[in-house]
Amino acid sequence: MSDSKPVRVRFAPSPTGPLHIGGARTALYNWLFAQTQGGTFLLRVDDTDHARSSEESLNNILDGMRWLVMDWDEGPDKGCDFGPYFQMQRMGGYKPRLEKLVAEGRAYPCFCTPEQVQEGRERQEKEGGRPMYDRRCRSLEAAEAKSRVEEGEAHTIRFAMPEGKIVIDDLIKGSVEVDLAEIDDWVMMRADGTPLYNLCSTLDDLDMEITHIIRGEEHFVNGVKQVLLFQALGHEPPRFAHLPLILGKNGKKLSKRMAQTNLPDYRDQGYPPKAIVNFFTLLGWGFDAEREIFTMEEAIERFSLDKVQKSGSILDDEKMSWMCGVYIRNESRAELLGHVTPFLVAEGLCTEEEVAQHRAWFENLVACYQERVRTYGELPPKVVHYLRGFEDYEPKAWKNLNKKEGTAELLEAYKESLAALALPPSRPDRLDEADTTVLLPTDKVEEVPAEGSTPFLYPKHIENAAHALAKSREIGFGQLVHPIRAALTGSAMGPSLFDVVYLLGREECERRLDRAIAALSK
RNA sequence: GUCCCCAUCGUCUAGCUAGGUCCAGGACGCCAGGUUUUCAUCCUGGUAACAGGGGUUCAAAUCCCCUUGGGGAUACCA
DSSP states (O other), X not given: OGGGSOOXXXXXOOSSSSOBHHHHHHHHHHHHHHHHHTOEEEEOBOOOOTTTOOHHHHHHHHHHHHHTTOOOSBBTTBOOTXXXXXXGGOGGXXXXXXXXXXXXXXXXXXXXXXXXXXXXXXXXXXXTSOOOOOOGGGGSOHHHHHHHHHTTOOOEEEEOOOSSEEEEXXXXXXXXXXXXXXXXXXXXXXXXXXXXXXXXXXXXXXXXXXXXXXXXXXXXXXXXXXXXXXXXXXOXXXXXXXXXXXXXXXXXXXXXXXXXXXXXXXXXXXXOHHHHHHHHHHTXXXXXXXXXXXXXXXXXXXXXXXXXXXXXXXXXXXXXXXXXXXXXXXSOHHHHHHHHHHHHHHTTSOOHHHHHHTHHHHHHHHHTTGGGOSSGGXXXXXXXXXXXXXXXXXXXXXXXXXXXXXXXXXXXXXXXXXXXXXXXXXXXXXXXXXXXHSOSOXXXXXXOOOTTSSSSOOHHHHHHHHHXXXXXXXXXXXXXXXXXXXXXXXXXXXXXXXXXXXXXXXXXXXHHHXXXXXXXXX
């Protein structure tokens, strides 16, 4: 039984486009399986579709795998015993065995043109049968075939399908009986002499001692062809596990219309890779009855192929989004800032140097938005006003400013009350101590020291002052807070207002209050 | 069309292998409350499913059959 051999699995993408999320999940399940078995996970590039393969796609796939932290034990960039890991570089091994199969009558040259084959298919379909190659070249005399080949006549090599039935014992689908008469005499080698997927893949899996082939369900019929080829070659085939597909919201095969299908897009928008991996692991497999958030280490402890769902699953991007939020909320402020910085820089809001210089302030800033974003990419637009100011008041904010008579005067009073408080200075004169001593957001601060006992004012103290002001003017706290938020941020939403005041610092708060007062008096 | 696979809340799933503990559990979403200076987070509660029909059995979400529905495959693509 192949089970006794050391487990070796492979992810074998064809570099014809960016890494698709379906492919990423296939890779993930292979990786997971290898981990659970203490086996080897290798990456092989199935680039026999030379017309569509590109180096760009290859790099894209490799980057995507690395981003998801699925490391491979063997692959294109690693020197190992079973290389090379590009099929196009393994050509030498294909020809002799192909010739042997022809000599044995297990494969045969076919001189039909694509057009002739197509006609044959259409005719059969019209007659109510299955659209298959009519196998006319299979009955050619061996000698005749040989001489035509030697004369250089264009031909493909087809596999001579045996008769009868075969039972595939799929690790996910279970036993499936297939009538061989349903399957074409498939082409192993093109007329131009280049080999095709089912040939290369089989030979490579054989040579690389692959024990388990885990891949998408669309390959199921290929599995039958490959088993037959293994047998024709006199070898025990590996075990197969065909994963159900990921479907779009309408239950149809996932397409670009329905969701993002390319992994790089998720990375570019700032989805946390761990959340993606968690989510895709869960899509088609259940951790247990109660939990859906888990680490890969935990998944490895209990992952098994026979627990994989047999039916396709619809990608629910709302749930994925929720899960991303969970992961972001669980990050430390330093991790969060590390992940967000590239997005801030890409938006031109700051440079890496600035972040490094004012690390404490930036950590406080992003920490205030940690519960308000689900991807790293959502953060920059929310914090742009701290770094660049804002152009116009949002309609809702403007309404909050204008709701009542006397708001300008109220803002003036607030500004004066601020003058009495020990607010930290605004950037660029900000002091690091202001943000290393006082950590935001306040609702995560457990204990606030008494006012005056520390050199820096806590947002809580700023809030106390605001309460006092509201009381003295006999207005509700909300009546005070809403216009101030609008004046300070141009928006009606955001973190605790006094965290905002703290982050902005004295001069900037005064500036923005003045601006609002001026705007109101127009 | 033909062949293969699948079928639990709108969605992801637990339960099905060894039928009773399931008038079906969790999560996302949604709805309603609570916390709160807004938004978000958080907490509480609610909504909602065994596709249909036949069997087998004392007993079926769990086993069998049919129907229906969905998916995949039918390339000198992978």
